[in-house]
Amino acid sequence: MTRSRHESIRSRRLATAVVAGAAALTCVAATSPAQAGPAVPLPVGFVTLRSWEPTYVYYMWAGASGFQWEPRTSIGPGTWVGYPDFVPPAHAGPDDLATGTDVVSTWDEGAKVTQRHRSTGVTATVTIPAGQTYRTTSGWSVLTQDASGTPHVLRAAADGATTDLPVTGLPAGARPTGYVPGGSVRRAAIVYTLDGTTSVGLVDLSDGTFRTYVTGVAAEPPVRFNDRWLVADWRYIRVDAAPGTQPTGMTPWGAELVAVVGDQLLTGNPTFVLGGTKPALTARSLTTGETRTVLANSSGGMGPTPDGGALATAGTSSFDWYVHRITPTADGGTATKKVAQVPAEPIRAEGLAMAGGELFLDGRQGNGHLISSFALNAVGAPAGPQTRRSPALADPTCLPGDAACPQLEALGDGHVTHLFTDSSGREYVIETGLDTDSLQNVPTGDSRGRIAGGTGRYVLYNGGTPGVQKIVDFPRGATAGKILQSRNRTTAALWGQVLWTPGSTEGSITGHDLKTGRTTTTVTTGSRCVPTDIQAVNSRLYWSCGASGPAGVYDRAAKRNIPVPAGPSPARLGDGFLVRENRTTHQLLLTDVHTGTAQTRVVAVLPTTDQNTGTSNGRWAVDRFGGQIAYLDYDKKVWIVPSGVPTSPLAQMDAQVYSPSVITRSAPWSPVWQLNKPSTWTLTLATPSGTVRRTLTGASTGAAVRPAWDGTTDSGAAAATGRYTWKLTARPRDGQGRNLTLTGTMTLG
Numbered sequence: 001m002t003r004s005r006h007e008s009i010r011s012r013r014l015a016t017a018v019v020a021g022a023a024a025l026t027c028v029a030a031t032s033p034a035q036a037g038p039a040v041p042l043p044v045g046f047v048t049l050r051s052w053e054p055t056y057v058y059y060m061w062a063g064a065s066g067f068q069w070e071p072r073t074s075i076g077p078g079t080w081v082g083y084p085d086f087v088p089p090a091h092a093g094p095d096d097l098a099t100g101t102d103v104v105s106t107w108d109e110g111a112k113v114t115q116r117h118r119s120t121g122v123t124a125t126v127t128i129p130a131g132q133t134y135r136t137t138s139g140w141s142v143l144t145q146d147a148s149g150t151p152h153v154l155r156a157a158a159d160g161a162t163t164d165l166p167v168t169g170l171p172a173g174a175r176p177t178g179y180v181p182g183g184s185v186r187r188a189a190i191v192y193t194l195d196g197t198t199s200v201g202l203v204d205l206s207d208g209t210f211r212t213y214v215t216g217v218a219a220e221p222p223v224r225f226n227d228r229w230l231v232a233d234w235r236y237i238r239v240d241a242a243p244g245t246q247p248t249g250m251t252p253w254g255a256e257l258v259a260v261v262g263d264q265l266l267t268g269n270p271t272f273v274l275g276g277t278k279p280a281l282t283a284r285s286l287t288t289g290e291t292r293t294v295l296a297n298s299s300g301g302m303g304p305t306p307d308g309g310a311l312a313t314a315g316t317s318s319f320d321w322y323v324h325r326i327t328p329t330a331d332g333g334t335a336t337k338k339v340a341q342v343p344a345e346p347i348r349a350e351g352l353a354m355a356g357g358e359l360f361l362d363g364r365q366g367n368g369h370l371i372s373s374f375a376l377n378a379v380g381a382p383a384g385p386q387t388r389r390s391p392a393l394a395d396p397t398c399l400p401g402d403a404a405c406p407q408l409e410a411l412g413d414g415h416v417t418h419l420f421t422d423s424s425g426r427e428y429v430i431e432t433g434l435d436t437d438s439l440q441n442v443p444t445g446d447s448r449g450r451i452a453g454g455t456g457r458y459v460l461y462n463g464g465t466p467g468v469q470k471i472v473d474f475p476r477g478a479t480a481g482k483i484l485q486s487r488n489r490t491t492a493a494l495w496g497q498v499l500w501t502p503g504s505t506e507g508s509i510t511g512h513d514l515k516t517g518r519t520t521t522t523v524t525t526g527s528r529c530v531p532t533d534i535q536a537v538n539s540r541l542y543w544s545c546g547a548s549g550p551a552g553v554y555d556r557a558a559k560r561n562i563p564v565p566a567g568p569s570p571a572r573l574g575d576g577f578l579v580r581e582n583r584t585t586h587q588l589l590l591t592d593v594h595t596g597t598a599q600t601r602v603v604a605v606l607p608t609t610d611q612n613t614g615t616s617n618g619r620w621a622v623d624r625f626g627g628q629i630a631y632l633d634y635d636k637k638v639w640i641v642p643s644g645v646p647t648s649p650l651a652q653m654d655a656q657v658y659s660p661s662v663i664t665r666s667a668p669w670s671p672v673w674q675l676n677k678p679s680t681w682t683l684t685l686a687t688p689s690g691t692v693r694r695t696l697t698g699a700s701t702g703a704a705v706r707p708a709w710d711g712t713t714d715s716g717a718a719a720a721t722g723r724y725t726w727k728l729t730a731r732p733r734d735g736q737g738r739n740l741t742l743t744g745t746m747t748l749g
Helices: 005-014 097-102
Strands: 045-048 057-062 066-071 079-082 103-107 112-117 123-127 132-138 141-146 151-156 162-166 175-180 187-194 197-204 210-217 223-225 229-232 235-238 256-261 264-268 281-285 291-295 298-304 310-315 321-328 334-341 349-355 358-365 368-375 416-421 427-432 440-443 450-455 458-462 468-473 482-488 493-495 498-502 508-513 519-524 533-537 540-544 551-555 560-563 571-573 577-582 587-592 599-605 620-622 628-632 637-642 652-656 672-675 679-686 692-699 722-732 740-748
Touching: 057 298, 057 310, 079 334, 097 103, 103 132, 123 151, 123 162, 132 175, 132 187, 141 175, 175 223, 187 223, 197 229, 210 229, 210 235, 229 256, 256 310, 256 321, 264 298, 264 310, 291 310, 291 321, 291 334, 349 416, 349 620, 349 628, 358 637, 416 450, 427 458, 450 493, 458 493, 493 533, 498 533, 533 571, 540 571, 571 620, 577 620, 587 628, 599 628, 599 637, 652 740, 672 722
Parallel strands: 223 256, 256 298
Antiparallel strands: 045 637, 057 066, 066 079, 103 112, 112 123, 132 141, 141 151, 151 162, 175 187, 187 197, 197 210, 223 229, 229 235, 256 264, 264 281, 281 291, 298 310, 310 321, 321 334, 349 358, 358 368, 416 427, 427 440, 450 458, 458 468, 468 482, 493 498, 498 508, 508 519, 533 540, 540 551, 551 560, 571 577, 577 587, 587 599, 620 628, 628 637, 652 672, 679 692, 679 722, 722 740
C-alpha cells in the first residue's frame, strides 16, 4: 500500500466522511502557556477537548513490517507503526518480488521512483523512460503507460539500470483506464475499455503477461485481489481458474470492498445500518458464501496491504479507537490483532463554563454540537477523563462579537444551560448536563437574548427585546421547564432561590425569595446610582454603575462595601474575588476582596487573536462554586488557574425535598440539596424512634447533593411506610471550613 503525495491528497479529497459515535487526554501542566507581559501565576493544568467521532485514518504506506498513518484531516509526516514480531528477510531486492511487501516507494512526480526496503534498508531507484507516464507501484515493480496505451513493468536492475517489460496479452485496441495495486506484489490489476465495454484483469509482474478475468463491469469498478482471488464490481473468480471460466456474481449490499484476505472478501463502511447498531467489518467466504463479522464497531480507514492482509479501524468510541491488522490463516480464514491506538482528534472549544469543580466545554461534532465535561480536583487540576454531558445539539444562538459560542452557564448542580434558536426564529432556554440523553427546553417568546445568570434550578433570561426578562424554572424530576416569572427587565442576579434586583432607592439592592415571593433583605451600597450590573455569590454582591463606575462588592456578612475597579468589559464574581478582562492588554485581572480590601493582580493573558467584543465573557469562565478560572488558549487548550482565595464555608442555597407515595429501584426518592461548593456526603434515614434504617454516601454532582433511595433498608429489606427523619452531613471537598449538617423529615407512602 504505497502512494505518492499527489495521490494521497487527491484520494482524501474524493473520500467520503464517515461519522460514528469516548476518556480524553487531560494534562497537568508543568509550565504555563507562552504569554507576553507581566508575570502570571502558574496554571494547575489544562485540558484539550477531543472529538467524540472516531478519527478517520488515512494509510500513507503499509507493508509487512508495519505501516504509516495520519488523520485524514491533516497533512504531515504521519505516524510510523512497526510490528514487533516481524522478522526481516535474509535477502531483499528487486530480484525477489516476494520481498516487495515491505518496500516504500516514492515517486518524485517526474521520472524517478526511489525505493527502500523498510526492514533491511536495501534501496533501489527506477528511472521512468521518456514517453512513459507513471501509473502506480506494487512492491519492487513500477507500472507505467506509454503514448500508445501499452502498460510497462519497470524494475531496478542489479547494475543500477532500469529493466522495462512491456505488458502483453491486452486485447488489441484496449485502452487502460485504471491501475490498481492490491493484496499481492506479484500482480497488479488493470482496468481497460474496449468497444465501450469495461473489463478487469491481472498482470503477472514477473513476466508482464496479462489476463482478462471480468468483463462488462462499471466504468470505475471497485477492484480487490490477492494471489488467490480477484473481485471486481461484486464478481469474483479464482486467479488460477482455467481460461474461459466465468466469474461468479454476488448481490451488492451497499458497502465498500475493503480487501481479499485468504479466501475472504472483506467489506466495510456500509451506507446503511439499522437504528441502534454500528457499522462492522464483515467477511464473506468466496468458497462457501458464509458471512461473519470480523470487527464490530468498525468504520473509517480500511484497505488492503501488499502482503495479502488488510488494515481497519474499530473500537467502542473515539477514545478506544484502534488500527487492527487482519491477516490470512492457513485454512483461508482471517485473524485480527490490535496494532496501534488512534488518539481522538483535538477540536476547538466553542464555549466554556465552570461550576462546582466541573469544566464544561462545547464542541462542534459532525453537523451539530456536544457538551463535554472534565472533573477538576480541589485545586482545579484535571482529575478525570472527558465525559459526554449532552445529547447531540443543534447550532446554538450566537450574537455579534461572541468569540465563544454558545454562551454556556453552568448552574452548579451538574446542569449547564444555553440558548437555541429554531428555523422560525423562536428562541429557547436549553438545560442539559446530567447525562447523555436528557434535555429540557423552555420557549422564551423572544429572540437574540442572553443568559444573565442562574444557579441550580433557576435561570435568568434577558430577551433581545428591550424590557423583557424571565426567570425559568427547571424543577427536580420535571420533564420540562417553565417560565416562573415574566417581568420588566432590570439588572438582576440569581443565587439559590433568591433574586437580587436594584432597590427602590439609589445604591440599594433587594433580595426576593422565588419560592415565597417575599423580600428577604435590602442592602445599601453607599453609591448614588442605580446599578447596571449585579452579581451574587454566597454572602457577596457585586454591583457596578457602568464602565466609568463606581463599582464595588458588598459583603452582607460583614455589612461593608469594598470598592473595586470598574471598566467597559464584562466582570464575573467568584467566591471572594472578581475577575475582569482588559480588552486592550488582553489580561485577566483578579481582584481579591476576601480580606475586606481590594487587591488586583493578573491571573492570565489571553490570546490576542479571536478577541471577544460582545457582552459575554466568552473566552474565559469563573467557578462561582469554587475558586478556579479557565480560559481558552491559542492551540485548543483550556487552562485552569486557581484564584488563591479561600472559599466560603459550606452552606445550603436551595433544597427540593419531598415525600413520595411509592419508592422503587426504578423510581427512587431523589431529593436535591443545592450547596455552594463540592462536598462528600452521608445521608441517614431513621424511624421516629431514632433507629437508622438506611445510610447512603456519595460525592456531590457539581455542588448539588443528589442521593437516590430505593426504599430498602441497609439489610436489603423493604422499608416500612411512615415518617422518616433524614440527616445530611456534607463535608467540604476542599477541606476549607466546617461540615454542614441538615435535618428534616419525609413520609414514605
